[in-house]
Amino acid sequence: MTEQTAEALPTASTSHVSKYTRNQPYLSEVLVNERLTGPDSEKETIHVELALEDGMTYTPGDAVGIIPTNRDVVVEGVLKALGFTGSERVLDHYKVEISLDEAVRTRLAIGKLARGSVNQFAKLCGENAPAGLKALLGVDNKAAAEEYVWGREFVDLITDFPGIITDPQQLFNILQRLTPRMYSIASSQDAHPGQVHTTVRVVRYNSHGADRQGVCSGHLGERCQVGKVMPIFLHENNAFRLPEDTSAPVVMIGPGTGIAPFRSFLEHRQVHGEPGRNWLFFGEQRSISDYLYKDQFAEMQKQGVLTRLHTAFSRDHLKKVYVQDRMQENAAELFEWLETGAYFYVCGDATRMAKDVETALLDVIAKGSKGTLEYAAEYLAAMKKQKRYQRDVY
Numbered sequence: 001m002t003e004q005t006a007e008a009l010p011t012a013s014t015s016h017v018s019k020y021t022r023n024q025p026y027l028s029e030v031l032v033n034e035r036l037t038g039p040d041s042e043k044e045t046i047h048v049e050l051a052l053e054d055g056m057t058y059t060p061g062d063a064v065g066i067i068p069t070n071r072d073v074v075v076e077g078v079l080k081a082l083g084f085t086g087s088e089r090v091l092d093h094y095k096v097e098i099s100l101d102e103a104v105r106t107r108l109a110i111g112k113l114a115r116g117s118v119n120q121f122a123k124l125c126g127e128n129a130p131a132g133l134k135a136l137l138g139v140d141n142k143a144a145a146e147e148y149v150w151g152r153e154f155v156d157l158i159t160d161f162p163g164i165i166t167d168p169q170q171l172f173n174i175l176q177r178l179t180p181r182m183y184s185i186a187s188s189q190d191a192h193p194g195q196v197h198t199t200v201r202v203v204r205y206n207s208h209g210a211d212r213q214g215v216c217s218g219h220l221g222e223r224c225q226v227g228k229v230m231p232i233f234l235h236e237n238n239a240f241r242l243p244e245d246t247s248a249p250v251v252m253i254g255p256g257t258g259i260a261p262f263r264s265f266l267e268h269r270q271v272h273g274e275p276g277r278n279w280l281f282f283g284e285q286r287s288i289s290d291y292l293y294k295d296q297f298a299e300m301q302k303q304g305v306l307t308r309l310h311t312a313f314s315r316d317h318l319k320k321v322y323v324q325d326r327m328q329e330n331a332a333e334l335f336e337w338l339e340t341g342a343y344f345y346v347c348g349d350a351t352r353m354a355k356d357v358e359t360a361l362l363d364v365i366a367k368g369s370k371g372t373l374e375y376a377a378e379y380l381a382a383m384k385k386q387k388r389y390q391r392d393v394y
């Protein structure tokens with residue numbers, strides 16, 4: 001990894017000069033693909049470094065789009081269940097003729113099953129749908145259909161209801177497109193010229209008697225070793241940006257893979273020698289196996305780049321502790337930072353964490369200001385307006 005000095009660097013720019021898009025991606029070489037979590041961790045989180053071409057630029061806060069391909073075993077399972085060889089010819093979404101194998105491997109979402117796919121599939125039967133399939137159709141059977149699709153993939157549907165697809169082209173009406181997945185960028189380009197880094201949690205689970213993987217994270221976790229090439233594009237996110245005022249304090253809440261953009265923020269502030277104070281809250285299950293980028297953050301603390309660092313390892317304690325608990329424990333100081341104009345950022349899980357963190361933040365404001373929760377809500381609304389409360393949650 002190359003490090004540069006602050007003097008030699010261009011300033012942060014928000015403009016992207018790149019000809020590569022999701023429809024015309026850049027074929028990027030995998031430079032590093034290593035596991036961050038320890039062998040005893042319940043999670044498999046990896047650090048992936050990808051090569052960029054000259055002229056491809058990004059700003060901390062941006063994401064990288066990665067275009068996955070489906071796993072061999074899943075592709076073969078689908079072709080076998082359909083009774084096709086894969087050499088049949090089909091027209092892709094742009095009406096370009098390709099082999100069925102290529103279509104199933106690179107164009108069609110044969111991973112987790114969507115309810116819409118079940119409906120489209122059933123349409124092929126007209127009135128003659130098997131009873132089991134009919135029981136998944138219509139508004140009255142929505143709950144049954146949702147239960148059916150949960151944890152299932154397309155191969156399960158065609159195995160449960162065989163012989164319905166007779167023409168390979170029908171797959172394009174049934175299945176959604178295989179779409180790129182977004183990953184928050186975990187690096188500063190000024191610290192790592194020509195590279196983009198990501199922090200990816202590999203999704204693996206067992207359901208209905210089979211071991212499954214997330215399409216893209218599984219692709220990155222299993223099939224993208226160093227030297228392989230994969231299609232990517234850079235995705236601008238102007239709603240998640242470091243303050244323009246380089247001396248403004250920054251508070252970052254990034255549990256799990258939510259840490260990614262904050263590694264980017266911190267590297268950027270470090271490499272540019274920006275004077276603003278930085279406070280990071282990181283959370284995961286266990287410090288021994290799940291402390292992502294531990295050494296790098298320790299070094300940043302030593303150098304004074306990371307002014308404050310609080311961790312919450314939920315499984316290290318009898319009573320589970322989360323980032324929002326650490327915020328509460330440090331409420332007075334956190335409010336003081338807000339009062340001095342700190343920018344507050346949240347990244348990671350949208351379903352629970354982001355809500356719990358917002359509740360804690362409102363509480364911190366109410367306590368610190370000795371005001372009501374209504375006052376805290378107004379305070380937070382004002383922060384939002386000033387772009388001092390930014391979230392990147394998924």
Ligand SMILES: Cc1cc2nc3c(=O)[nH]c(=O)nc-3n(C[C@H](O)[C@H](O)[C@H](O)COP(=O)(O)OP(=O)(O)OC[C@H]3O[C@@H](n4cnc5c(N)ncnc54)[C@H](O)[C@@H]3O)c2cc1C
Nearest residue numbers: 151181182183184199200201205214215216217257260394
């Ligand atoms: C702006 C943005 C930034 C992001 N940044 C990051 C990042 O930095 N790091 C990161 O890791 N991810 C990030 N993500 C999420 C990422 O884009 C993918 O959604 C994620 O990697 C899963 O994609 P996949 O293709 O591996 O899984 P998919 O094939 O899409 O499958 C995931 C789905 O599998 C199903 N599933 C999962 N577990 C189970 C289970 N136990 N039982 C049954 N079904 C299950 C669920 O329906 C889940 O939605 C980000 C998303 C966005 C939108």
